[in-house]
Amino acid sequence: MTNHFIVNTAAFQNKKTAVEQVKYVKVAQNLGFEAIEIRSELLNGSKQELQDIAQIAKTNKYKVYYSVGDVLFNKQQLNSKLSVYLEQMHELGATHLKMNLGEFNPTNDGWYQELKGILDGSFKLYIEDNQTPIESDLYQTKAFLEQGSSLGIKYCFDIANWSWLATDVYTAAEALADEIDKNTHKNTAEAKESVSETTNKKRWFLGVDDGVGYGEPATIISGVILIPIMVLIACILPGNKTLPIVDLISLPFMVESIVALTRGNILKVIANGIVWFSLGLYASSWLGSFYTGAVSHYSVALPAGIVLITSFNLMARPLNALVFAAFVSQNPLLIGLVVLIYLALLFALRRYRPQIWQYLSKMADKNRGYSGSDEKITY
Structure with a gap:
């Protein structure tokens, strides 16, 4: 099978500067790619830009694909x-249009004739998977592709995005x-080969202790930095009675x-x-009397100068402390x-x-400098 390599203009994107996609049509061709994929979210919104890209591609007899960062449904x-x-696709002179599926209802067949x-x-x-579960649901995707098979619709399998789903x-x-169109795999040389490696094998899901993340x-860096900070805060926080020692680690x-x-x-x-x-710290101070009472009940002598003992590890998490307090209160x-x-x-x-x-996922994306679902991470 002959492999065909297509470059997405996001590959030329620099976080500090916007991508002028028209500049990279000839660059992509010189690099040996058989086509360039233009991204809708990187366009400046003018029809002139679309026409300029189309003209350069036509002059150089180069293929253009169009990737739209939006849903079909x-x-x-x-x-x-x-x-x-x-x-926009026709203005670009593109021969391929790629979109995400979106919210597809397998029981609603009214779309078929319209799309036909x-x-x-x-x-x-x-159709390509993205990082939003409701827009890339496997059941809905498979149902859509099966129902639309006679229309010649194909699937672009982005292996990295499935880690978000x-x-x-x-x-x-x-x-x-x-x-799956073998020419449109992303982040994998051959998706079916990955499948064959796991076919007919039992799969095991192992639960591991959170220590594997230590x-x-x-x-480790943020945890170690927090050690002296929390000791300092414990000493100056008004009303606090807890000085974490053993649990700092x-x-x-x-x-x-x-x-x-x-x-x-x-x-x-x-x-x-x-x-x-x-x-x-306030939570563990508040519940210190319960811990101290439990220790005293079993006649364990406290070291000199120690008034209360508590668990910073367990009780310095406010939600844990509230649940613990509800049960130790014995109030029905x-x-x-x-x-x-x-x-x-649990129901929710x-x-x-x-x-x-x-x-x-959207909130986590923001922590990497992305402004939300319209600016998902791309690979």
Whole structure:
């Protein structure tokens, strides 16, 4: 099989400067790529830019593909902006249009005839996964490709994006193998070869202790930096009664969730840690009497000068402290309230998992300098 290499203009993007895509048509050709893929989000919005790109490509007999950073289906209907994207594609002289699927309803077949009239044979339509679960659901994607198979729609498999979605990349590759265009794999030389390596093998999902994240650079660095900071804060925080000593070594463990949410942004980990664990100092001080009472109950003598003992590791996390306080109070109303809140949150998680995942992904993207879902990470 002959491989065809196409370069996306995002490859030329510099974070400090915008990409003038027209400048890179000839560059891509000189580098040996068979076509250049123009990105809609990197266009300046003028028709002149589209015409300039088309003219240079035509002069140099070079192929142009058009990648639109939008969905084909919006709220289960064909995107109303599709006609705009088609006009831009024709202005570019492109022969391929690529979009994300979006919210597709497999039970609604009204789209078929409408899309059939649009696909006039002058271009090929490709669907690509993105990093939003609700827009790249495997079941919906497979159903769409099967229903639209007679229309010649193909799939561009971005292996990296599947790491953001709820489906394992190998499961996705196996399910979509028949619809994948071998010339449009991204971040993989041959997706089907990846599938064959795992076919008919049992898969094991192993739960591991959070200690495996202890040595991750952002985790260990931010955790170690927080050690002297939290000791200082403990000494000057008004009303605080807790001086963390033994549990200080646990700070890298304690920041792991913050590291995940901030995508390893060390400054944000430290800033969040200062606020969160300062509240935790108050929480552990408040619950110190319970710990001390439990120790005294078993006739354990406290060292001289020690009035209260507590667990900074467990109680310096305010939410943990609130749940702990509800149960040690032995108040049925408080315990019942905690259980009800837990069940409500569990229901919300199961019911709105894709939306929650999408929100967390968008918020995490912002921590890497992206402004939201319109500026997703690209590979």
